[in-house]
Structures are given as structure tokens and as C-alpha cells.
Amino acid sequence: MIKVYVNDETSLLKAVVLGTAESFGGTPKLEEAYDPKTREHILNDSFPLEADLRSELTEFETVLKKYGVTVYRPQIIENCNQVFSRDIGFVIEDKFIIPNILKHRRKEIDGIDYIVDQIDPDHLLEVPDEVRIEGGDVMPWKDHIFVGYSKSPDFEKYVVARTNEKGVQFLKESFPAKKVMAFELKKSDTDPRDNALHLDCCFQPIGRDSAIIYKGGFKNPDDYEFLVEFFGRQNLIEITREEMYFMNSNVFSIAPDVIVSEKGFTRLNGILRERGFIVEEINFAEISKMEGLLRCATLPLLRTF
Numbered sequence: 001m002i003k004v005y006v007n008d009e010t011s012l013l014k015a016v017v018l019g020t021a022e023s024f025g026g027t028p029k030l031e032e033a034y035d036p037k038t039r040e041h042i043l044n045d046s047f048p049l050e051a052d053l054r055s056e057l058t059e060f061e062t063v064l065k066k067y068g069v070t071v072y073r074p075q076i077i078e079n080c081n082q083v084f085s086r087d088i089g090f091v092i093e094d095k096f097i098i099p100n101i102l103k104h105r106r107k108e109i110d111g112i113d114y115i116v117d118q119i120d121p122d123h124l125l126e127v128p129d130e131v132r133i134e135g136g137d138v139m140p141w142k143d144h145i146f147v148g149y150s151k152s153p154d155f156e157k158y159v160v161a162r163t164n165e166k167g168v169q170f171l172k173e174s175f176p177a178k179k180v181m182a183f184e185l186k187k188s189d190t191d192p193r194d195n196a197l198h199l200d201c202c203f204q205p206i207g208r209d210s211a212i213i214y215k216g217g218f219k220n221p222d223d224y225e226f227l228v229e230f231f232g233r234q235n236l237i238e239i240t241r242e243e244m245y246f247m248n249s250n251v252f253s254i255a256p257d258v259i260v261s262e263k264g265f266t267r268l269n270g271i272l273r274e275r276g277f278i279v280e281e282i283n284f285a286e287i288s289k290m291e292g293l294l295r296c297a298t299l300p301l302l303r304t305f
């Protein structure tokens with residue numbers, strides 16, 4: 001049996017699924033791209049190579065293991081990009097949620113069937129057909145759940161809109177004791193600098209009471225203001241449009257004081273160290289070309305208090 005429990009973004013990590021790039025299918029055709037950054041790199045002939053993606057993920061695995069984390073990897077599906085495990089399932093409290101994700105990516109879920117099969121069926125929640133929700137948009141934070149989503153007609157309009165209003169409703173009904181705070185995200189299928197693909201592309205809680213945030217990722221200024229109020233301005237690290245493009249909000253917490261970050265995030269890593277965090281820097285810039293980073297590549301199964 002695999003035990004699942006996650007109630008926030010930063011408590012000590014015990015078990016995680018880490019994505020794989022093995023047999024990831026190489027450079028997609030332009031019409032197969034489902035995010036604008038991937039599009040950009042296909043057009044510029046700079047899409048990453050499997051060997052580089054694999055070595056970045058191995059570096060990540062090494063750090064996780066150094067901290068005693070049990071690391072599961074998806075079963076390999078031939079010619080399928082399985083780097084971003086975050087979106088294909090998620091845990092809130094002691095429930096593992098099996099979501100409905102973008103149709104282009106649905107088969108990725110088969111890669112973690114062997115893990116789901118080891119979870120007590122009483123702890124599995126399968127979402128209804130009309131609900132669309134991806135783990136990158138969902139963040140349990142103690143008595144709150146933060147969710148990124150798109151209302152109609154944005155949801156129907158953009159391939160990069162991944163969580164709908166029914167997704168938010170599903171969380172409210174499934175976790176009645178939690179305060180579900182839903183934020184509409186800014187979307188663009190063509191410009192990665194104007195696209196918050198998931199909530200974790202413009203915001204992430206860190207430490208015990210802090211967060212990284214990019215104001216421009218929120219469609220409604222009030223939602224950004226709510227988060228400023230909630231965390232307190234002094235506890236926020238505000239990032240620029242360019243830093244959001246390189247995915248600075250998508251670092252990953254192994255513990256309240258330990259954050260895995262990208263080597264190139266010099267400003268962010270400096271601030272994190274000043275604020276007392278241990279920053280484990282790794283290479284992840286090739287993975288970032290596919291519009292995801294460290295949080296996106298992980299699916300935490302167990303965090304303890």
C-alpha cells in the first residue's frame with residue numbers, strides 16, 4: 001500500500017512521483033504543441049533533446065534522494081512526453097484525485113496506474129466527466145485550497161486553459177471543510193510571456209508563510225491583492241514578466257526550509273538565501289523550454305508535518 005497525505009506545499013516530503021523523459025517522442029510537430037513556449041522552441045529549432053532532459057531529471061532525483069525522499073517514476077509509454085507528472089494526479093489531505101486533463105495528455109495517466117493501484121481505493125477520488133482540472137492549478141495550503149482556473153468563454157477558447165469552473169466546484173464539494181480560493185489566470189496560446197499555463201506558473205507558497213508571485217499572471221487584480229493581504233507584502237517575492245517566462249515561481253519545496261531551484265535564477269536564489277532558505281540549485285533550463293519546471297515535474301504523494 002502506498003500512503004498518501006498532502007496538506008500544503010512545503011511540509012517535509014517523504015514520497016513523490018518524478019516525471020520521466022525516457023522515450024519522450026522528440027520534437028513535436030508544430031500542430032501538436034499545446035503550449036506557446038513549446039511552440040516557440042519548435043519554431044526556433046531549439047527544442048530540447050531527450051538526453052539533456054534525462055540528465056536534468058536525474059540531477060533532480062539525486063537531490064530528492066539526498067533528503068531521503070522515496071522517488072517513484074512513471075512507467076514508460078513509448079513516444080509520450082511524461083515529464084510533467086504534476087498535472088496527471090494530485091493529493092489533498094488523504095485523497096488521491098484522478099483528474100480529467102487536456103485530451104492531448106490523457107494517456108500520460110496510464111503511466112502512474114501502477115502507483116494508483118497501490119493506494120487504498122477508499123482514498124481515491126475520480127472526477128466526473130465534465131470536470132476539468134490539472135494538478136498544476138491546485139495548491140492545498142492548510143485550511144485553504146488555492147486554485148487557478150478559467151471561466152467560460154476563456155476555458156473553451158484557450159488550449160492552455162486547463163481547469164474549469166466545474167473543477168473549482170468539485171474541490172468545494174469534495175473538501176467542504178477547506179476554504180477554496182479560485183483565481184482566474186491570464187492565458188495566451190501564442191505568447192508565453194502572457195500566459196500563466198497553470199497557477200504554479202505565476203504563484204507558489206514557500207516556507208511557512210511566504211510565496212513567490214507574478215502579478216501579471218492574474219486576470220483580476222483583486223485576486224492578486226487577496227494574496228498580498230493573505231501572505232503580507234513583506235513575505236512575498238515578486239517576480240518580473242521575464243522571470244515568470246523562465247518559470248521562477250516553479251521551484252520545488254522538499255521541506256519548509258529547503259527549496260530546489262534552477263541554477264540560472266540568480267536574483268531569486270539570492271533572495272531565498274537571504275531569507276534563510278537552503279537552496280539546492282540544479283540544471284533545469286532545458287525542461288523549462290516545454291513551459292514547466294520543478295514543481296510541474298513532481299507529484300507529491302506524502303508530506304508529513
Ligand SMILES: NC(=[NH2+])NCCC[C@H](N)C(=O)O
Nearest residue numbers: 035084136198290291292296
Ligand atoms: N504544472 C504545470 N505548470 N505543468 C506544465 C505543463 C507543461 C506542458 N507543456 C503542458 O502544456 O501541459
